[in-house]
Amino acid sequence: MTAMVKSEGVHKSFGTVEVLKGIDLTVNTGEVFCLIGPSGSGKSTFLRCINHLEKINAGRLYVDGELVGYRQKGDKLYELKDSEVALKRRDIGMVFQRFNLFPHMTALENVIEAPVQVKGTSKAEARERARQLLDRVGLADKAGNYPSQLSGGQQQRVAIARALAMDPKLMLFDEPTSALDPELVGDVLDVMRDLAESGMTMVVVTHEMGFAREVGDSLVFMDEGVVVESGHPRDVLTNPQHERTQSFLSKVL
């Protein structure tokens, strides 16, 4: 198994506040990797470091064998240009807690935007593919709707389709169901489950323990900027070894 994401002693501070205090973990290709933990534990920040939305302060972070945000020559690190960072982000899809769909575009336009503007795919081709993707997330009939005309769950599924349109090799999910009404969570999780079955490598920050247990291949419990416990989701969730994991799980389960 090859490593899609490899993190070695990653540190991140906002001003004087140290949010990540040395994260070591490996996400293997094709696996569903779940990050859980209390709010403020740094799990979302870590996710955002993976596609360089946040700059790390120390340690090394690799995606598909390449350093994130830097180029190493000898023992010197060179910061990547914005265009080089953008090039790497093409291969990493991201789904946000607040969806962040483009409100001035229809669902279909949201999905074709990046392929047409970034990859230079022809509009006809992108549209054809976008319809397939919208169909895959169960929203073929909503292609012409603006985000404000869709429910939260539908918006999030369009957001997933939008990320998939770039044919990413890695998908990042930042609490994708936390902003949804309870009855809409299921639809989004179904789409994610379907995606996991197709073999996509996924890093999922989530509070959905059921999803983590059923779909996850690995699970990491983070607290106060460090990895407290990791292992197979079933083991960690049913038989947590660490006291902090136990107290967290007793509150959320």
Added chain:
Amino acid sequence: MTDKFEKAPADTPPAGEVSTSESATPSEAIKAIPVRHFGRWASGIIVIALLVALVFAFSQGDIQWHAVSDTLFDSSVVKGAGRTLLISVLAMIMGVVLGIVLAVMRLSKNPVTSWVAWLYIWFFRGTPVYVQLLLWFNLALIFPVLNLGPIYKDEMVDVMTPFMAALLGLGLNEAAYMAEICRAGLLAVDEGQTEAAHALGMSHAKTLRRIVIPQAMRVIVPPTGNEFINMLKTSSLVYVVTYNELLRSTSAIGSTSYAVMELLFVASIWYLVMTSVFSVFQYYLERYYARGSSRSLPPTVFQKIKTNLLSLRSDGSAR
């Protein structure tokens, strides 16, 4: 089954008052004596009386109304109005383009560009546009020759025509105001939008052009419309740089034909027509940039008239 159910409520209302309500409980339309608003009546009468007095005063004034109607469509007046429109539109385009550039400069991470933009806004907002017009018009006093090296060289008086002075004076001043409007618009777009675009691999420039600016427009357009209406009126100041716009062409006729006030009326009518026409245009522009932001677009003027007429036809019972 369904037939029976639909018939049921029709039986319940008591004979006599016919209620359109379908609710099961019998209800009569309320007939009560409305509250008398004596204050409204009194203030209405006072305002109408003042209006009548004003109209009466004008009817008694020494006004040659025929001079108004004779010169309203005089070719030099119409040309003047055309020039007012031309200089306003061109100065506004200059202001918007330069304003967007300044706003982006102001928000950039580069301290030099940000500071230069601040300095520009400080100067052009801090001095009166009237003074700026005179500065451009008299530029030849300090730079007799415009020398752009190998590209261009000419006498400044030939370059700085009244038109150029008017355009630069109005346009550069407007840019300072537009910069602040655009900056507010760009800041109003949620940061998540930029993040989402970046996460998809879009460059800074593309993110700005495709994602941020179209959304900022919704915030930018209404105050920009106000700016344009202001510009139509402020353009009368270019009188001072001898550009032959509406005010200058009407007062030229006014002073030769001894109908000063009458020609000022003519100018006012033209200004009102132009600002009114633009207000309608602005409404449609705002409607365009509101797409996606609300579930249904606000009705156009014609749609409003149509629904109003329909509601009249149905006994005024519609909302």
